[in-house]
Amino acid sequence: QKEVEQNSGPLSVPEGAIASLNCTYSDRGSQSFFWYRQYSGKSPELIMFIYSNGDKEDGRFTAQLNKASQYVSLLIRDSQPSDSATYLCAVNLNFNKFYFGSGTKLNVKP
Amino acid sequence: GAGVSQSPSNKVTEKGKDVELRCDPISGHTALYWYRQSLGQGLEFLIYFQGNSAPDKSGLPSDRFSAERTGGSVSTLTIQRTQQEDSAVYLCASSSNTGETQYFGPGTRLLVL
Numbered sequence: 001q002k003e004v005e006q007n008s009g010p011l012s013v014p015e016g017a018i019a020s021l022n023c024t025y026s027d028r029g030s031q032s033f034f035w036y037r038q039y040s041g042k043s044p045e046l047i048m049f050i051y052s053n054g055d056k057e058d059g060r061f062t063a064q065l066n067k068a069s070q071y072v073s074l075l076i077r078d079s080q081p082s083d084s085a086t087y088l089c090a091v092n093l094n095f096n097k098f099y100f101g102s103g104t105k106l107n108v109k110p
Numbered sequence: 111g112a113g114v115s116q117s118p119s120n121k122v123t124e125k126g127k128d129v130e131l132r133c134d135p136i137s138g139h140t141a142l143y144w145y146r147q148s149l150g151q152g153l154e155f156l157i158y159f160q161g162n163s164a165p166d167k168s169g170l171p172s173d174r175f176s177a178e179r180t181g182g183s184v185s186t187l188t189i190q191r192t193q194q195e196d197s198a199v200y201l202c203a204s205s206s207n208t209g210e211t212q213y214f215g216p217g218t219r220l221l222v223l
Contacts, residue, residue, distance in 0.1 A: 008202050043215060043217050044214050045214070046213070088153065090153075097166060100145075100152050101152055102152035103149060
């Protein structure tokens with residue numbers, strides 16, 4: 001079992017819609033959770049991080065964490081074609097290791 | 111520096127040769143991480159440093175891989191006797207401390223012929 005699981009996609013949404021990206025993790029001791037965006041041929045860039053259960057909003061992005069269900073998600077409101085990228089979920093365990101999922105590819109169609 | 115830098119940006123080498131990849135983290139960042147990303151795949155953790163120490167080397171694929179960090183700053187990842195399966199993008203990231211947000215460099219694209 002992988003430490004972090006993501007649906008590889010691609011997830012296709014029309015411009016202006018809400019994109020919902022999901023991630024599950026296996027270790028209940030995980031401390032913090034991150035979403036990175038990676039454009040093709042580029043390195044990952046941080047979008048959001050979340051430590052506590054519930055929702056965290058930043059502009060068009062909302063991260064949701066449910067530790068009981070070991071589930072973290074990223075919602076992108078009013079999706080734009082420029083949001084088309086691969087989204088990587090990362091989980092930090094014991095402040096030592098970061099485990100990354102394999103990423104979900106998002107396509108936002110104009 | 112303003113961000114994480116890595117060199118070279120691209121490296122083509124012949125099978126069996128040694129290569130050295132360099133990472134210069136954000137100034138003041140004590141934690142430094144190395145990852146490998148094969149085409150279309152996620153990030154594979156290799157090793158991390160806290161200061162000059164590497165508490166966790168479990169991700170290194172084989173004894174051909176080694177890494178060091180000096181002066182709490184620059185790190186080098188060395189791959190000896192390269193194999194074709196070593197071809198990948200090698201990404202370095204740094205953070206202000208372990209567990210904090212990581213900031214990635216542009217990566218080194220390694221191709222072993």
